[in-house]
Amino acid sequence: NAGVMQNPRHLVRRRGQEARLRCSPMKGHSHVYWYRQLPEEGLKFMVYLQKENIIDESGMPKERFSAEFPKEGPSILRIQQVVRGDSAAYFCASSPINSYGYTFGSGTRLTVV
Amino acid sequence: DAKTTQPNSMESNEEEPVHLPCNHSTISGTDYIHWYRQLPSQGPEYVIHGLTSNVNNRMASLAIAEDRKSSTLILHRATLRDAAVYYCILRDVSTGNQFYFGTGTSLTVIP
Numbered sequence: 001n002a003g004v005m006q007n008p009r010h011l012v013r014r015r016g017q018e019a020r021l022r023c024s025p026m027k028g029h030s031h032v033y034w035y036r037q038l039p040e041e042g043l044k045f046m047v048y049l050q051k052e053n054i055i056d057e058s059g060m061p062k063e064r065f066s067a068e069f070p071k072e073g074p075s076i077l078r079i080q081q082v083v084r085g086d087s088a089a090y091f092c093a094s095s096p097i098n099s100y101g102y103t104f105g106s107g108t109r110l111t112v113v
Numbered sequence: 114d115a116k117t118t119q120p121n122s123m124e125s126n127e128e129e130p131v132h133l134p135c136n137h138s139t140i141s142g143t144d145y146i147h148w149y150r151q152l153p154s155q156g157p158e159y160v161i162h163g164l165t166s167n168v169n170n171r172m173a174s175l176a177i178a179e180d181r182k183s184s185t186l187i188l189h190r191a192t193l194r195d196a197a198v199y200y201c202i203l204r205d206v207s208t209g210n211q212f213y214f215g216t217g218t219s220l221t222v223i224p
Binding site for chain 2: 004031033035041042043044045048055056091093095099100101102103104105106107
């Protein structure tokens with residue numbers, strides 16, 4: 001039973017490029033959450049999705065960031081026109097319905113050069 | 114979201130018990146107390162959670178004060194692999210499934 005799979009583990013992008021981060025939840029999990037962790041800081045909630053629905057995007061920056069969780073396939077966090085300040089570790093977590101806890105992936109470390 | 118307060122850092126000797134405190138004076142009656150930990154370069158992992166009663170599992174114990182305004186995560190015998198940042202989080206599932214992480218306690222285990 002594979003855990004939450006995130007890819008790529010490391011991603012390097014030049015300023016102005018697009019970054020696409022993928023998250024495959026655990027089997028049977030229908031809820032996905034994305035978090036961002038800046039260097040030396042705690043995790044900040046970004047967005048909470050269920051299949052084909054965004055439930056809460058209160059933590060998403062207003063511009064350049066978007067997320068989706070389609071009926072088939074992984075959840076995608078998309079960052080357009082990346083800037084140096086987007087450099088961070090991005091973690092995805094998943095849970096089944098009405099669960100008390102999450103399972104986190106190992107994260108994608110984005111570096112913008 | 115109800116806030117939690119934790120010490121920034123703590124140290125423990127290997128194979129000794131560790132008590133990690135958390136204050137949550139504004140906790141509501143429907144808030145569950147959750148603990149996660151994050152090892153270096155990894156995603157957080159679930160440790161334990163509780164509502165009112167003390168809880169035990171294979172990883173740790175959770176002691177919850179009678180008034181629920183504070184709790185303590187207890188690692189019975191610290192190992193080097195327990196060195197991590199420990200997060201105490203309150204969550205009310207009636208208002209959403211999201212966890213909001215604070216800055217946590219960085220635990221150093223001394224061999």
